[in-house]
């Protein structure tokens with residue numbers, strides 16, 4: 509018998525999730541059956557969507573989902589022998605039993621981690637995982653940037669945003685990023701090669717963007733929503749494209765009391781803009797295509813990755829709240 513621990517969400521969050529909204533349950537896993545594998549979690553992801561999906565997606569209580577990389581310790585599925593590393597959506601648990609035969613919904617997803625060779629396996633929940641696929645398909649399929657165009661990204665120093673800006677640079681674009689601290693801005697400009705980055709907490713976004721993009725914005729990758737997005741959309745060029753990836757500025761808000769939005773219809777019509785929301789699992793059957801390009805760019809040094817690692821199963825809640833508060837540069841994750 510294997511003793512396992514998991515986080516259960518007991519109630520719907522109100523505002524910032526509280527520690528006692530979660531309960532850590534200890535329980536014994538049954539011996540594995542034919543077709544099953546026993547997996548020990550090694551790297552567990554903390555993401556904004558764990559907050560966003562709480563309000564409307566699942567009845568409480570539920571096991572806290574998220575992506576994780578784990579090691580197969582026992583197997584009755586010849587496709588996943590002992591020692592295989594797998595990516596799954598089993599979330600905040602240290603041990604779990606999985607069955608790849610019932611892996612037909614995102615919640616049950618299980619796949620072999622691509623061989624990371626000299627790089628950390630944690631990339632499987634970062635640049636070569638959901639955030640990588642999100643940046644890759646959101647930018648390339650929805651924004652369809654062309655060399656020489658100006659791309660703006662918010663949440664620019666995070667898991668998704670930092671990849672979006674670098675992929676846009678690889679494609680020959682001029683890249684402007686907005687992030688929440690001067691350290692983040694320095695990293696984007698000095699290490700990642702963004703043409704310009706700004707701390708949205710201390711600048712006049714309207715003014716700095718006009719100066720940084722005097723010819724206007726062609727593509728906007730929107731990670732945060734809210735007023736900053738309205739300002740950026742107001743400075744777009746004819747036939748500009750907006751990929752709406754997320755809206756982290758409002759995830760902790762009461763949806764019934766959100767502020768009234770700036771009217772976007774005028775720039776939308778006059779500039780003939782295209783605005784499209786998306787979820788990366790739309791391209792699930794093509795993720796391997798993204799992973800192969802992303803890994804190639806990491807290996808060549810064209811794409812830099814950074815992780816904000818918190819250690820310990822008991823620290824998952826702290827890592828989650830830290831990420832929501834903007835403590836991370838790059839991908840926030842927990843080493844179990």
Ligand SMILES: NC(=O)C1=CN([C@@H]2O[C@H](COP(=O)(O)OP(=O)(O)OC[C@H]3O[C@@H](n4cnc5c(N)ncnc54)[C@H](OP(=O)(O)O)[C@@H]3O)[C@@H](O)[C@H]2O)C=CC1
Pocket residue numbers: 555556557560638639642663664665666667668669686687688689692731732752753754755756757758786787788789831832833834835836838839840
């Ligand atoms: N559509 C899809 O399929 C997917 C969408 N997403 C979305 O992408 C976005 C980025 O996710 P991810 O890269 O994983 O997370 P990040 O690594 O970017 O971490 C979250 C960041 O959000 C920023 N933030 C927090 N509060 C605010 C606020 N009020 N206004 C502006 N920024 C804020 C913080 O950075 P800062 O210091 O800059 O404020 C924080 O570091 C999220 O909206 C997420 O929901 C993610 C994965 C898949």
Ligand SMILES: C/C=C/C(C)=O
Pocket residue numbers: 556557560753754755787788789
């Ligand atoms: C799959 C992730 C979705 C969001 C909105 O973060």
